[in-house]
Amino acid sequence: MITSAFEYHRPSNLAGALTVLEEHGDDARVIAGGHSLIPMMKLRMADVPHLVDLQDIADLKGITVEVGTVTIGAMTTQHDLINNKALLAAAPIIHEAALQIADPQVRYMGTIGGNVANGDPGNDMPGLMQCLDATFTLVGPDGTRSVKAREFYEAAYMTEREDGEILTQISFSVTNSGFAYEKQKRKIGDYATAACAVLITKEDGKVTSASVAMTNLSDVPVLSEAAGAALVGTSCDAIAMKAAVAAALQDIDPTEDNRGPVEFKIHVAGIIISRAIARAWSRA
Amino acid sequence: MKDEVTREERVTNLKGLGSSRKRVEDARFTQGKGHYVDDINLPGMLTGDFVRSPYAHARVKSINIDAAMALDGVVAVLTAKDLEPLSLHWMPTLAGDKQMVLADGKVLFQGQEVAFVVAKDRYIAADAVDLVEVEYEELPVIVDPFKSLQSDVVLREDLDPTAPGAHGPRKHHNHIFTWEAGDEEGTNAVIDDADVVATEEMYYHRTHPCPLEPCGSVASMDKVNGKLTLYGTFQAPHVVRTVASLLSGIEEHNIRVVSPDIGGGFGNKVGVYPGYVCSIVASIVTGVPVKWVEDRMENLMSTAFARDYWMKGKISATKEGKITGLHCHVTADHGAFDACADPTKFPAGFMSICTGSYDIPIAYLGVDGVYTNKAPGGVSYRCSFRVTEAVYFIERMIEVLAIELNMDAAELRRINFIKKEQFPYDSALGWEYDSGDYHTAWDKALKAVDYEGLRKEQAERVAAFKRGETRTIMGIGLSFFTEIVGAGPVKNCDILGMGMFDSCEIRIHPTGSAIARLGTISQGQGHATTFAQILASEIGIPADSITIEEGDTDTAPYGLGTYGSRSTPVAGAATAMAGRKIRAKAQMIAAYLLEVHDDDVEFDVDRFVIKGAPERFKTMGEIAYAAYNQAIPGLEPGLEAVSYYDPPNMTYPFGAYVCVMDIDVDTGVPKINRFYALDDCGTRINPMVIEGQIHGGLTEALAVALGQEIAYDDMGNCKTATLMDFFLPTAWEVPNFETDFTVTPSPHHPIGAKGVGESPHVGGVPCFSNAVQDAFRPFGNRHTNMPHDHWRIWKTANDLGMHD
Known part of the structure; x- marks a missing residue:
């Protein structure tokens, strides 16, 4: 549990960070909170000759809520997400989900940008960002581009982000939908056995839109459009719920690990999804 | 002179027995001022790190150290070949077996030590480990002890398959020992004739003590004066000194062993590990101090595990529920080497306490130890030797018998408890229980939780579940345990020949x-x-004027260390006895100072007074001063005493625990709503410290019962080598604990104390497990194995058709 030697870079602006990445290519990686990368380096599963620490880049921190859009800097910590009142009003689902990530010590260091950019299927924020239909901003040597969270994840640890790029911010629309982030885990600090983010809007007793996304039930976060569609137009009754759960389960592909076999995970996923839908509906 | 302080105040000021005195250690521990092995940095010190086997069973074809040695800063790379001339490539274990220090021709478990790299710092050492090239040839892996006993694969090629082991004949090349207690023929006859017989097989899974501080040592060989100083995470520093002397040939007076602050042991730090030996050899070879400190994964993968007992039980009773006999057989998976830390004559520890708190007229226990391709160990994780296994076994057998009898398990316990007037009680398997009052404790516990009310509530919940109104069920976990702690006596108990007294x-x-x-x-x-x-x-x-010092073999008297809740029963007794020697001399000094006969003065709290004239007295302060500044006829100057205490018997603390739990049958998630723990540890020295011990032991009990395990796949890969998968509970997972007590002093201990640190673990594990199993009892459950993690609980519900 000792890392190999590495060069430590701590640029004070984004341009500086991009320069280091450009200079060292595959040999350089950015570090945000470090909760994924540092253990991998200590296990010597990740070889990072050049580590680029982003914490001195002030532009990458902060939360703004303006004209219906929430913008969050990539280096904003989970702790900051939990304690931001404007964000609580604009997207309370973030608050509910962030409180279920690890423990306070981890949340003081862990960032939203690191959480979404790493591509770890166990991370909670990617599914949540798909649920919110968030947009990620990537800055690289060729400039700035935007990628939808729903199109960002290709496979475990494989994303749309190019090696020379840095994910700088996350934005999504303010939401007043009914919401829920439901997560089952073995213990504090564990990844989800199954987790589900749901947003539901209601008019005249009927679902007008629904978004259902899941965590750690495949090698990527899973947005189940079919599950959302199964709810729209219904009063979220038992039949609709059952159809939505059945649709969502069609979209997942969990694997066996120490949390349990596939059969168990699928069963628990069904329960967690239905509880998330029910709670979101009760708040719609 | 008028005494302004009342007698009561004088008692209070002492902060003696019964005082919830604040822990004097906490000032440094809570401020980060503890001094642990890894805090020791000596001038010129080098650091060692291990090359470990990725395979569970393989032949080591070759080891090439050239690339590692070429790395700047690497001083040495030791392999078995280097240790062989010193006869240190193998070392004896506490269980009478031997263990490879570094791989000698083959490896027998994943994580086994293959080579020891010594470098200028920890980072270089880790880099060099990657550069050591080891060529392996994989061999068939055995992780199942039952398969091991059937297999043609010889795990321990170093042993003569036909020769007896340390504990008698071996039945198979992968068999270690058979150990028996009691009367098998008589027990079988009773069981065959019984009205009711319950049988059950249960697996007490492998787990690990996982102290927060892993194991480590710093060895410093001073070649000029020939002295070796060894700092380390040792629960028994004096035994380590003796072993180090025997292994190294360095005379014992030239070895100083120091245990500095230790960040938890729980049995994990009783034995001797290859890292200790390698740090010593490396220091002898290099002439400078060498540090070895393992990391978390190394700790979980290679240092001593706990449990791994496959237990098969038969219990018989009359129709009325009076138990008539008990039969137990254990297949014990000891891993690659038999490195259990038990007293020499007890290869299965005190498993024969498995008749529990019950008056069982006849019983039998047989234990077969088996080698597998798993890490060696088998230590007492927060318990006296194998007592958790024994108590889990009997507390599950009682529950299964209650099902067989269709009887309430609390009542079944009550009618079988050893009665107060039966103490001292001779158990069927050979122990003499010193004291107990089980009925009083049980009644107090059941009343405290309103047991009848709980059963009514449970019945309503079962009905509601069956009506489809709820998806949660309720379990009431009961356990009543008797521990056996405080080894010696010397006539029965020794470690490597050293009698288990203390001092x-x-x-x-x-x-x-x-x-x-x-x-x-x-x-x-x-x-x-x-x-x-x-x-x-x-x-x-x-107490505030008394310094307690332990852990430095150059200054502390010889003792056998701290594990198995033996400190208070044995060293605590030695302390009281030494104190009484001080008092005896103080009495003579007081009598001299007061100009009366020795028999005319008596001890009173903090002074000696003249009998019948308490206004004439000498305080202990005055007496101490006189001991050093007055020539007292017939007495040597000074005031010192030493006591080596060989206990006449062990002590038998007991307790009654109740756990109330909800279980979500759809997700397998348990929720503990209440946990009540009544402990009787005899005389209570510090109620606050006792309460802390109870909380700690229950927390580790919750861990073991609900998810903590060391699991292997079929290839012998350890699947739980990090804290992501190895369950170490935090405040979030741990419920509120209600503590309570009764006081039944030990009749043979000088102050009547029994030891308490491990009781909550011993009693807690079956209590949590019984709560899970009790919740499913109304739906047809009989027994399911721990750990009761979410998926296993879910599986129980699934197997019982509760998801249909």
Whole structure:
């Protein structure tokens, strides 16, 4: 549990960070909170000759809520997400989900940008960002581009982000939908056995839109459009719920690990999804 | 002179027995000022790190150290070949077996030590480990002890398959020993004739003590004066000194072993590990100090595990529920080497306490130890030797018998308890229980939780579940345990031939304060707090004026260390006895000072008074001063005493626990709504420290019962080598614990104390497990194995058709 030697870079602006990445290519990686990368380096599963620490880049921190859009800097910590009142009003689902990530010590260091950019299927924020239909901003040597969270994840640890790029911010629309982030885990600090983010809007007793996304039930976060569609137009009754759960389960592909076999995970996923839908509906 | 302080205030000021004195250790521990092995940095010190086997069973074809040696900063790379001339490539284990220090021709478990790299710092050492090239040839892996006993694959090629082992004949090349207690023929006859017989097989899974501080050592060989100093995470520093002397040939007076602050032991730090030996050899070879400190994964993968007992039981009873006989057979998976830490004559520890708290007329226990391709160990994780296994076994057998009898399990316990008037009680498997009052404790516990009310509530919940109104069910976990702690006596118990006595040496200073040194070593138990309290009450000097020192073999008297809840029963007794020697001399000094006969003065709290004239007295402070500044006829100057205490018997603490739990049958998630723990540890030295011990032991019990395990796949890969998968509970997972007590002093202990640190673990594991199993009992459950993690609980519900 000792890392190999590495060069430590701590640029004070984004341009500086991009320069280091450009200079060292595959040999350089950015570090945000470090909760994924540092253990991998200590296990010597990740070889990072050049580590680029982003914490001195002030532009990458902060939360703004303006004209219906929430913008969050990539280096904003989970702790900051939990304690931001404007964000609580604009997207309370973030608050509910962030409180279920690890423990306070981890949340003081862990960032939203690191959480979404790493591509770890166990991370909670990617599914949540798909649920919110968030947009990620990537800055690289060729400039700035935007990628939808729903199109960002290709496979475990494989994303749309190019090696020379840095994910700088996350934005999504303010939401007043009914919401829920439901997560089952073995213990504090564990990844989800199954987790589900749901947003539901209601008019005249009927679902007008629904978004259902899941965590750690495949090698990527899973947005189940079919599950959302199964709810729209219904009063979220038992039949609709059952159809939505059945649709969502069609979209997942969990694997066996120490949390349990596939059969168990699928069963628990069904329960967690239905509880998330029910709670979101009760708040719609 | 008028005495302004009342007698009651004088008692209070001592902070002696019964005082919830704050822990004196906490000032440094809570401020980050503890001093652990890894805090020791000596001039010129080098660091060692291991090359470990990725395979569970393989032949080592070759080891090439050239690339590692070429790395700047690498001083040495040791392999078995280097240790062989010193006869240190293997070392004896506490269980009479031997263990490879470094791989000698083959490896037998994943994570086994293959080579030891010594470098200028920890980072270079880790880099060099990657550069050591080891060529392996994989061999068939055996992780199942039953398959092991059938397999043609010889795990231990170093052993003569036909020769007996340390504990008698071996039945198979992968068999270690058979150990028996009781009367098998008689027991079988009783069971065959019984009205009711319950049988059950249960697996007590492998887990690990996982202390927060992993194991480590710093060896410093001074070649000029020939002295070796060894700092390390040792629960038994004196035994380590003796072993180090025997292994190295260095005379024992030239070895100093120091256990500094230890960040938890729980049995993990009793044995001797290859890292200790390698740090010593490396220091001898290089002539400078060498440090070895393992990381978390190394700790979980290679140092001593706990449990791994496959237990098969038969219990018989009359129709009315009076137990008539008990039969138990254990297949014990000891891993690659038999490195259990048990007293020499007890290869299955005190498993024969498995008749529990019950008056069982006849019983039999047989244990077969088996080699597999798993890490060696088998230590007592927060328990006396194998007592958790024994108590889990009997507390599950009672529950299964209750199902067989269709009887309430609380009532079944009550009618079978050993009665108060039966103590001292001779158990069918050969133990003499010193004291107990089980019925009083049980009644108090059941009343405290309103047991009848709980059963009514449970019945309503079952009905509601069956009506489809709820998806949660309720379990009521019961356990009543009797521990056996405080090994010796010397006539029965030894470690590597050293009798399991313990010791205390007291020196009173002229100004009336004192230092006491003991043969034990605290790893968080709070000895510096509680042993001073024993002394305060014995010698009348305030606990705040007494320093307790342990862990340095150059200064502390020889002792067998701290594990198996033996510190208070044995070293605590030595402390009281040494204190009484001090008091005896103080009495003579007081009588001289008061110009009366020795028999005319008596001890009173903090002084000696003239009988019938308490206004004439000498305080212990005055007596201490006189001991050093007056020539007293017939007495040597000074005030010191030493006691080596060989206990006449072990002590038998007991307790009654109740756990109330909800289980979500759809997700397998348990929720503990209530946990009540009544403990009887005899005389209570410090109620606050006891409460802390109960909380700690219950927390580890919850861990083991609900998810903590060391699991392997079929290839012998350890699947739980990090804290992501190995369950170490935090405040979030741990419920509120209600503690309670009764006091039944030990009749043979000088102050009546019994030891308590491990009771909550021993009693807690079956209580949590029984709560899970009890919840499913109305739906047809009989027994399911621990750990009751979410998926296993879910599986129980699934197997019982509760998801249909």
